[in-house]
Amino acid sequence: MPQVISSSVTAEPSVDEAALYFDISQADKELVSHLESTSDEMGDILIESFYAHIMGHEEAAQHFRDESHLERVKRGQKRYFADLITAPLDDAYIEDRRRIGQIHERARVSPTLYIGAYSYYLTRLGDHVRQTMKDDPEQAFAIAFALMKLAHFDMALALETFVSAREDTIQAREREISELPTPVLKLQDGLLLIPVVGTLDSFRARALTLQLLEGIREHRARAVVLDITGVAAVDSAVANHLIQSMAAARLMGAQSVLTGLSAEVAQSLVKVGVTGEALNTAGDLQSGIVLATKLMHG
Amino acid sequence: MTRRVPILRQNGILIASIQEELSDGDILALQSRILSDVVSINAKAVVIDVSALDVLDSFGTRTLTEIASSVELRGARTIIVGIQPEVAMAMVLLGLDFRNIATAFDLDHAxxxxxxx
Known part of the structure; x- marks a missing residue:
């Protein structure tokens, strides 16, 4: 199973923070542990009734159309709620909650379903406490509040993990996009066009260089037009890389023309000490092709 | 073992095709042979084909640059032919760029x- 690396952007709650933000103390843990037998006997019933409750909805029914999957989820959920009552609040507990958050993200369990199930469980359990402890409402309240603190901490853990797993997914997608190959197009014999679109980071700039040089070899190109109209910004490292690519292309005997420089790109090129003399540039693709054709024929 | 790079002549153009890695001594020998040939036949151009080379180090690059500069002093041109992609990239990263020498993809191009x- 691929380990989802939790991002460090969001603060990761620790046991200390549980005590700080959620005001959870050992006393709360002890109060909640009074519910152990109750949660044992009610766990199954509550979970069954919850699923009976939500399966009426098409979305939930769609999500749990696989019987064995539903059984597995129910078992996991029972353990999850049992841990809430009995498991000691330590690093292992937090680690476990975080792992479950990751599973939720992968299984596309929405926060609504997660919090909904939680709320259903808590209110039913609270109801039970209220009814069974009619003679000691003080204690019943104390237990309910302690339970609420733990539950909120639990949800915070799961949602932090959920969010950071989402962020990782988004980052992975972005990386995929940035790794999209840049096409090398043949305009006419010996003349190539490479349109660069998107973000140019160092990784992609390096891949671009290789494609440029391989393209020259493959097509026996004598001139290359590198169009960066679709590039919003380049930093100085990438600007340097572009210059190096064009120098390498020249070593292979191909003249290169850079077209479509945006104002920002032009500025960052100047910042790394590039002037128009060292570089064939043209304002737009059309004049770039004209220039390249001229260079190609000496 | 010294390697002798063949130098062909065609219509006043000298063509030297380097087929294998050369030692520093071999390159220096090539340099002096090219220059004496340029003088003896009054060549108008020198074409050096390096397409078989996987590496061009700084010494090789500098010597080729020297050859080109000397040839130019005789009023002739030098064209380096067939630098491979990997070689080109490595040279650029080392800051070697044959700044004032013409380069070509292949002999046709040259x-x-x-x-x-």
Whole structure:
């Protein structure tokens, strides 16, 4: 199973923070542990009734159309709620909650379903406490509040993990996009066009260089037009890389023309000490092709 | 073992095709042979083909640059032909760029350049 690396952007709650933000103390843990037998006997019933409750909805029914999957989820959920009552609040507990958050993200369990199930469980359990402890409402309240603190901490853990797993997914997608190959197009014999679109980071700039040089070899190109109209910004490292690519292309005997420089790109090129003399540039693709054709024929 | 790079002559153009890695001594020998040939036949151009080379180090690059500069002093041109992608990239990263020397993809390209000039 691929380990989802939790991002460090969001603060990761620790046991200390549980005590700080959620005001959870050992006393709360002890109060909640009074519910152990109750949660044992009610766990199954509550979970069954919850699923009976939500399966009426098409979305939930769609999500749990696989019987064995539903059984597995129910078992996991029972353990999850049992841990809430009995498991000691330590690093292992937090680690476990975080792992479950990751599973939720992968299984596309929405926060609504997660919090909904939680709320259903808590209110039913609270109801039970209220009814069974009619003679000691003080204690019943104390237990309910302690339970609420733990539950909120639990949800915070799961949602932090959920969010950071989402962020990782988004980052992975972005990386995929940035790794999209840049096409090398043949305009006419010996003349190539490479349109660069998107973000140019160092990784992609390096891949671009290789494609440029391989393209020259493959097509026996004598001139290359590198169009960066679709590039919003380049930093100085990438600007340097572009210059190096064009120098390498020249070593292979191909003249290169850079077209479509945006104002920002032009500025960052100047910042790394590039002037128009060292570089064939043209304002737009059309004049770039004209220039390249001229260079190609000496 | 010294390797002797063949130097061909065609219509006043010298063509040296380097087929294998050369030692520093071999390159220096090539340099002096090219220059004496340029003088003896009054060549108008020198074409050096390096397409078989996987590496061009700084010494090789500097010597090729020296050859080109000396040839130019005789009023002739030098064209380096067939630098491979990997070699080109490595040279650029080392800051070696044959700044004032013409380069060509292959011999055809080199002759086109000479005709155009």
């Amino acid at each position: 002759f086109d350049l000479l005709r155009a000039a």
